[in-house]
Amino acid sequence: MAKALHDGRAFPLRISFALARCICGQNLEFDDLSSIIGHHRLDLLKRLRASISGGPPISEAEWNEKGFDCLDFTQQTFVVQPGSRGIIPDISKVLHLVNGGDGIDVTLDNAAEYLHAFERMYLGDGVTMQIRALQSGFYSVIPLEQVAVLGPSGLLHQLGCLGVPEFDLSDMRDGITPQDPYNTQSPQFLWLFDILKSFDEPNRCAFVRFVTGVPWLASGFQGLKFQGVNKPLTVQLRTTSKDNQPCDDSYHPYAQTCFGLLKLPL
Numbered sequence: 404m405a406k407a408l409h410d411g412r413a414f415p416l417r418i419s420f421a422l423a424r425c426i427c428g429q430n431l432e433f434d435d436l437s438s439i440i441g442h443h444r445l446d447l448l449k450r451l452r453a454s455i456s457g458g459p460p461i462s463e464a465e466w467n468e469k470g471f472d473c474l475d476f477t478q479q480t481f482v483v484q485p486g487s488r489g490i491i492p493d494i495s496k497v498l499h500l501v502n503g504g505d506g507i508d509v510t511l512d513n514a515a516e517y518l519h520a521f522e523r524m525y526l527g528d529g530v531t532m533q534i535r536a537l538q539s540g541f542y543s544v545i546p547l548e549q550v551a552v553l554g555p556s557g558l559l560h561q562l563g564c565l566g567v568p569e570f571d572l573s574d575m576r577d578g579i580t581p582q583d584p585y586n587t588q589s590p591q592f593l594w595l596f597d598i599l600k601s602f603d604e605p606n607r608c609a610f611v612r613f614v615t616g617v618p619w620l621a622s623g624f625q626g627l628k629f630q631g632v633n634k635p636l637t638v639q640l641r642t643t644s645k646d647n648q649p650c651d652d653s654y655h656p657y658a659q660t661c662f663g664l665l666k667l668p669l
Contacts, residue, residue, distance in 0.1 A: 404418070404562065405541040405543075405550075408545060408558070409545055414562040418562070419438040420556075420568040420569045421435035421438045421439055422537075424555045424571075425534045426538065426550060426555075427547075427550055427555055427558060428547050429555070433526070436448065436522075440478070447469065447470065447471060447474070448518060448521065451518050455514060474508070475505055475506070476501050476505070476520060477497045477498060477505050478498045479496075479498070480497075480498050504520075554622055554625065556624075567611055569600075570599050571623065575624050576596075579595075579596075579637075579665075580636070582640075585639070591667055592638060614663075615636075624636060635663070638666075639666045641656065641657055641667055651668065656668070
């Protein structure tokens with residue numbers, strides 16, 4: 404992978420945004436599970452996490468309705484056969500999150516333990532040795548300080564990975580800034596982040612093209628350049644239409660790609 408980057412060649416395999424973060428020396432976080440596990444299991448984990456963190460408790464009816472009652476301390480994994488173009492469904496194994504995990508059902512009483520075991524397996528001790536080995540090999544070709552400058556999005560782009568990777572929240576916070584009357588706590592500004600995080604790949608590509616004129620982020624939102632100057636994308640209030648007439652919520656957002664402006668209706 405590092406050799407492909409060094410030689411300016413496309414890497415033949417597609418890598419996840421989470422793996423790109425690891426290569427750039429960043430620590431994995433809960434949100435990185437979105438590029439590692441299926442959406443259904445991720446939704447269950449998010450609900451468990453919210454409940455454990457002081458959010459609305461999970462009722463017995465919700466527990467059964469959403470399928471929590473079908474969980475145990477295991478996770479089915481699929482193995483990609485070398486040379487194949489996708490996942491081979493019949494080549495799979497059950498990963499035990501704890502010793503004897505297939506004999507321990509997830510309940511409301513041990514939900515916190517289950518969540519901790521899952522995060523440890525996929526974001527902590529379960530992958531630490533593999534990540535360190537990958538980093539060691541990568542940094543023997545390209546030092547960390549050089550690849551870290553690219554950031555996860557820039558690394559994926561340079562490797563020739565197709566499409567636009569998932570938007571990183573910390574990258575958006577540093578690369579998108581509000582302008583009065585908006586501020587970082589304005590509902591409209593927070594809604595924008597929520598919407599961007601929910602976008603699938605085609606919509607991410609369309610948004611980047613809409614605000615920058617090109618269909619990818621070479622170095623993430625923090626690396627945006629407008630008129631040759633590195634500066635964040637600025638979110639403004641849209642008050643007038645193209646013909647300078649007052650506009651309201653019935654108007655669509657408007658972007659000025661030359662100046663790095665995204666104008667949102669009130």
